[in-house]
Amino acid sequence: MKLYLKVWRQENRASKGDMVSYVVEGISEHMSFLEMLDLLNERLIQKGERVIEFDHDCGEGICGACGMMINGRAHGPLSGTTTCQLHMRSFKDGETVYIEPFRAAAFPVLRDLKIDRSGFDHIIQSGGYISASTGQAPESNSIPIAHETTEAAFDAAACIGCGACVATCKNSSAALFTSAKISHLILLPQGKLEAADRVIKMVSQMDAEGFGHCSNTEACEVECPQEISVLHIGRMNYQYNKALILRK
């Protein structure tokens, strides 16, 4: 299979980038999308050119490191799939494929397709945890939690922090990422005590990082590789308003 690639190349944070064209021949449909880029990079090395930089690690869709806009879609054409799990059987011979980094004011480009997502870490630092130091925990079966409750908390906790939600949002909002963490923790009895303080801090941090506001287009849920529901955003907004009203 032969593909015509247009890839975003950018030297560093300060420089301007540009789309560069490459023709890649000899692609097998069993290759993953990232293995196709490996193939191109191997050829660039042979030509003495700098390779295309992109983040990736586990190859199993769980670490959240990989992520690029492929033909305008975060993580490419398949739903519920990270870039590393996308395979070339999803493309047609002779197709032109546009590859760009996840773009957002809060995700500066480091080089080519690598971006800085430390804003997500800062949001978690602001309150995305249950304050349970090592040694403080009670016997684990002393707090029964309904099966459905645990499963609902898991659905939110499954977020891999890849940033597809931000990249696909026209406002570059991190509402899905932030609300998934708020939901995960507030659904569990252990997380309820700090709920009000947590939601206020995390929402303010989200704004401080430069992420935009949510205008309910629901594009984030469509592109989320873990298919996390926008209903968490509704819960976050409710909890935020409740916390503001009840704040002393």
Place this chain on the structure above:
Amino acid sequence: MIDAKIPEGNLAEKWSNYKDSSKLINPANRKKLDVIVVGTGLAGSSCAATLAEQGYNIKSFCFQDSARRAHSVAAQGGVNAAKNYKNDGDSVYRMFYDTIKGGDFRSREANVYRLAECSLALIDQAVAQGVPFAREYGGYLNNRSFGGVQVSRTFYARGQTGQQLMIGAYQALMRQVSAGKVKTYTRHEMLDLVMVDGKARGIIARNLETGEIERHSANAVVLATGGYGKVYYLSTLAMGCNTSAIWRAHKKGALMSGVSWIQFHPTCLPQIGETQSKLTLMSESLRNDGRIWVPKKAGDDRVLNDIPEEERDYYLERRYPTFGNLSPRDISSRAAKERIDAGCGVGPMKNAVCLDFSKAIKEQSLAKIEEKYGNLFRMYDKINGVDAYKEPMLISPAAHFTMGGLWVDYNLMTTIPGLFALGEANFSDHGANRLGANSLLQSCVDGYFIAPYTIPNYLSGEIKAEKVTTDHPAFAEAEKVVREQLERFLNLKGRISADHFHKTLGKLLYDKCGLSRTKESLEQAIVEIKALKRSFDYELKITGDDQVNSELEKAGRVSDFLKLGELMCYDALQREESCGAHFREEYQTADGEAVRNDEDFCYVSAWEWKGEGEQPELHKEPLVFDTVKLIVRSYK
């Protein structure tokens, strides 16, 4: 002779005795002490967070762009704990025994007992952090069983237990960042250990964005940098997993043990092409309900579903009737290789076996199997485009977990004072074979419950020690070595990429020091690896500059893998017995079972680096079994 510093007392009291007599540091002094933690997986994050909670100043390093992405995140199946919630006869002692036996009697009794003992607190800790472990309808925690045991002691969060534990540890770490007790250095790679007066005093790290070489000093250094199974290139590990941190510590004097003891996981997706970079793991939990088989007849080309029941060979059930499809990993992987080598393999490259759910679906319903393993079946479909509810999954063994690593004593301290190794980076608890769901356990227990006692015990001697700063000549010297290597890589005018060398090394090791080895294959491998290393030193080609440059990162890692690969072969060659994952073809019974030699090899091999081109020197730590009797490990 190396001393494991095992505390006095009965097996069950050793850890309590240790805790009762370990030295304490008052809270005011703790804030004067700095600890560097390299790696942010379960062991690294949990250790950094817990030490920070106690009041020490922590610098946390990872090469990923966020601490949350470390490869612990990819563990699927579960985490073991001897809670006995299923009332099926489990206990700390039984878990200890299963683990010692599972490791083929090549681990320390005291360490393993402590692992089982601390497993109880880990589940409590994780639940308190909000880890959504599976629950029964009454609200209590659920369990399932894993390979090599007959009780249900595995706690799980669907097929993403590692992710959920990882998020718990990551959040604990982030909480300490916001408390100002941890400073994180993401996109940083440790490139050397700095020693002053024989003690670990800091590291040299490279900022992977700017290319800056940085010096960091501390009172102790913790390496929690994971396993090196990526040495085989094709493995279940993440692309960035490497041996560089522990290898560079090894070159500074830390001994390495069990180096060739690498677990091949029996349930991975088989290789399908030459450009492949990764073999994906399918959780071992699938073996709870899936049955493993190959066609009885070699070279059978029929569609799998058309092969009738009586022409299928359920070889695990046949050879190991007691444990069947839940036989331990080393045994299951070797049995698969035996059938594949006999020509009974299936799939386009005839390199796979079937994992069949048709019976389980018939007995339990499709919905039930979907609920238990839905995400794994979806992943299988994404990668292969095949619906495994309708036809058998194709699976194959792949390099997965390294039992070997830096030798540590009971304190988890290496042979370098002040240098600790945690989690998969050390050789401690799993002996020659790790049981499923003990890996998440060990990394968490090391980080949450053991290092936070043993590191302060060491640091108590550091309060009055002279403060070492990065102006010390040892830092300049280490930095110089690091800079020289990077410059040499960038200036080499070769023609072969780092990946190419890595793939060549991986294939060579897989064939000659993989699932099975012989004296001959290992001797050959040593010669070939030396030649490959020479070629690497002159023929490597790196493009790009000294800033963001993944090729430059790979070059350093592959360079270390090449040396490590050689040591693996020495280790496997020297050990003239078969034990756990180490299967020497010369030492087997007539029906293909491993033959251990307790007379001559009941010790831990600990290797010392003797310099470039020199043969490593072997040290021995004898294994003393006071509690268990050494028996032939049988799962028949």
